[in-house]
Each structure stands twice: as structure tokens, then as C-alpha cells.
Amino acid sequence: MKIKLLLLLLIFATGFSSGQVVVQEDFNASTSLPTGWTSNGSGTSTQSCDGNSFRRNVYNTGGNSTMTLTTPNQVASSNGNDISVSVDYKVVDWSLATSPTPANFGTLELQFSIDDGSNWTTFSTIDSSNHIVSNTCALISGIIPAANVPIGSDVKIRTLNTYNSGDYYMYNDNFTAVQLGACLSPMALDAANITSSSADLSWTSGGSGESSWEVEYGIDGFTQGAGTTITPATNPVSTTGLMSNTDYDYYVRANCGAGDYSEWAGPFSFTTLCAAEIPDYLEDFSSYIPGCWVEAVDGDPVNGPSSLGSSNWAEEEFAHLGSGLGGVDINIYQTGDIEWLLSPQFDLSAGGYEINLDVAFTNYNATTQGAFDADDDVRLLYTLDGITWNTIVQWNAANGNTPAAGGETFNADLSAITGSNVQFAIYSDEGATATGDKDFHIDNFQVRTIPSCQEPTNLAVTNITATSAT
Structure with missing residues (x-):
């Protein structure tokens, strides 16, 4: 082409x-x-x-x-x-x-x-x-x-x-x-080897035989002249010191010598990756999808998701208890439906961390208590390498740990996990049969240093009426 x-x-x-x-x-x-x-x-x-x-x-x-x-x-x-x-x-x-x-x-x-x-x-x-x-x-x-x-x-x-x-x-x-002798603009601009703080920028010569270029880059939408300039630039050229999870543009022009430059080519846009979070970290889901979180579908709880990019996880008030509470939920309804919500990566190499999050299980779009089908499966997972996943907790009927409709806090010690790129996920599988219509909720996802004096955990609310609760 x-x-x-x-x-x-x-x-x-x-x-x-x-x-x-x-x-x-x-x-x-x-x-x-x-x-x-x-x-x-x-x-x-x-x-x-x-x-x-x-x-x-x-x-x-x-x-x-x-x-x-x-x-x-x-x-x-x-x-x-x-x-x-x-x-x-x-x-x-x-x-x-x-x-x-x-x-x-x-x-x-x-x-x-x-x-x-x-x-x-x-x-x-x-x-x-x-x-x-x-x-x-x-x-x-x-x-x-x-x-x-x-x-x-x-x-x-x-x-x-x-x-x-x-x-x-x-x-x-x-x-x-x-x-011949015309100084032509570069073409086929590209960015590769993108990390949270760097990227390699490359292009194809327009055909002027040049060996030197000038590059200008900046945050998406920047005005030329106000960006960062690399001159002379080689092809490819590395940019460093970039901000994580940020959209960037860059332009390039050929330097044909004797003050003869081509027109600028660009902008070409790229996005830096998310940097690993160093706890303490709290996500309250006041907006969705939070930065560096990823939705996915299909796959299994050992090998991870098979398709990244979207899922049926959705923004919803926690436990359907009212407005302004934030939170997200997954509707467990369709047979064989497997849905994922993946966290950012975390640097836990210092050790001594824990994870806690609020969970609730209700009937669809209601505050009443939901019940798992025998083959329903919801898990909190983690991976050290993005390839193999491990279960921290499995919520299902067999384990008898159905979260309360009004919500409760789950807590797990992460001291034994000391990877520098640890990622968590909430995994939901409706299973082969579907006899109910339920919502699994999460909120206040937190990874933090274990406090010296632990506050009470597994807080729960049940038997909610118009004037009372247990």
C-alpha cells in the first residue's frame, strides 16, 4: 500500500x-x-x-x-x-x-x-x-x-x-x-517500546536522503513551539522523563543541511503506560473507569482474561443504597458470562501490605439479599506476571461466604506477596445455569500498609427496614 x-x-x-x-x-x-x-x-x-x-x-x-x-x-x-x-x-x-x-x-x-x-x-x-x-x-x-x-x-x-x-x-x-534536492517531510510516524516514562519515536524518510531530523513533542494538543525539542535527532529517537498514563503528540521534520528543512510531519499521538502504584492506594470509584483500570471478558481464573477492553462491569451506587455512594457492580444473569475488572499494577516489593474492599450481593437493582446459584463464582485474584493468576478469596454458595446485601468489608494480608508488578482482578462467572438475577458490588478498593492497630473488619448490615438495621 x-x-x-x-x-x-x-x-x-x-x-x-x-x-x-x-x-x-x-x-x-x-x-x-x-x-x-x-x-x-x-x-x-x-x-x-x-x-x-x-x-x-x-x-x-x-x-x-x-x-x-x-x-x-x-x-x-x-x-x-x-x-x-x-x-x-x-x-x-x-x-x-x-x-x-x-x-x-x-x-x-x-x-x-x-x-x-x-x-x-x-x-x-x-x-x-x-x-x-x-x-x-x-x-x-x-x-x-x-x-x-x-x-x-x-x-x-x-x-x-x-x-x-x-x-x-x-x-x-x-x-x-x-x-531532486527538495527537502521532503518524513512519513509513517510511529511510537514503539512505550513504557510509563519513555517511548521510541520513529518515521520513514520522505526520500531526501537526509540523516538528521528535528523532533518536537508534548502533551496531547500542545502548540508547536511550546513543546520539548530534540535536535539533532536520530531515527529512531528515545524520549524519556514522560508522565505515566498520559497522551502525547509529536512532530518531526527533516534537516537536509545548509539551513534547508522540510515541513513538519505530524502530529502522531501515543499514550504512555501506567506506572506501578506504590501503596497506600484507595479507589472509591467516584468516576468510572478509573485511570489504569481495565475491563476484560472470558478466560478463566488461572490463565486470566482472553479479551481486554470492555466488559459488563458498570458504575452503580454501592448496594443500591442511594445516590452519592459511588461503586461498581456486575449483573450475574447470563449463562456462561465471564466478566473481569482489573486493577492497576502495584509495587509491593517493600512488603507489609494488605488489601481491603467493600463488597455486597443483592438481587438485581434492589437492596434485598442475593443468593448464589450453585455454579456462580466471584473471586478476588492477583498475578505477579500477567500470565498466571491466583485466588485470594472465592465468593460462592459452597463456601458459605455470600456478602451481605447492605455490604461488608473484606480484608486480606498481602505480606507474602512482594512482587513489583502485582495486579488484582475481580472475576465473575455466571456458570452453565442461570436461575437468578443478581448484582455483585464492590467499592473502596484499598491497598495499604498494614496498620499497627487494626480497625474492625467484615462490617455488615442486615435486616434493613425503613426504621432499623442489624
């Missing part, structure tokens, strides 16, 4: 400080002609080469005998070097535009002018001897010799299709003209 910049870099429009002819236009921004272009054809996405193309129905030697597609006149733009030009084209029979036209359709020429179109010179031709008969696009290309475009001359380039026989559509697309 071709990489296109969707870019028209013309002297009169962008004000290059050094003369050079550079045209890179794929016409995908609109079916209308870009500013300064002319054509007797029209833009279309129907059977196009790629995105949008320009085409004309050419079918006689009268008023419909030609098609042209012409660049703007680039005033005093030539730097005196050869200009390499290429255009995608195809010739297909009129109507459905899917059957290729025979080779004797006529001619397609590439032409240039240095006097704003008063006189044209042909430098490449497609005719019956070299036309590729196909309903997919081929390439016409050629070189405008340096001797014909002296330094400071105007340059205008066009395609000219002239009719011979048939009734066909002529398509033109992906018009490129590059003058």
Missing part, C-alpha cells in the same frame, strides 16, 4: 525559503479540486484508484475528446534540478467502470509548462505500445530534465488524455512531483 501524506506543498502556499517543486496530492480530502488545481474531469470515489480519483468520460473527437488534470503554477519554484513525476491512471469502459479498455484508447501524456500553460512540453506518454490493459490502476511516470526547468523558473504540470477510439473513463490519482 502506498503511504500518502495527503499534502500539497506548493511554493506559493507554504512559502519555502529555498526553491523546489514538490507536489504530493492523493485527492482524498474531498471530491472537489484542491486549491489552484484545474481539470475538465470530476472527483469521485466510484471505482477509484484509492480513496478519491479524478475521471472523465472520453468518447468522441469533439467536445469530449480529452481529459486534463493540472497542478497550480508554482511561481519561480524550480531549483534547477530534474523533476520526477508520477501519476496513477486507468482506462475502463464507460457505464460500470469495471471492464478494462483496449490499448487503442488514445494517449495519456505527462506535460510541463514554464510559462503558466501558454506552451506545453510532453515528457512521458502512454499509448497502445505500453498501456497496461486492466481495471486496476497503473503508473505513468517521467523525468523533466533539469535543463528545461532552470533555477527560478515557473513550473506547471498536467496530464493530457487524447481520444482515439471507444467510450471510456480516464482516471487520474496520486499525483506526485519531486524535484
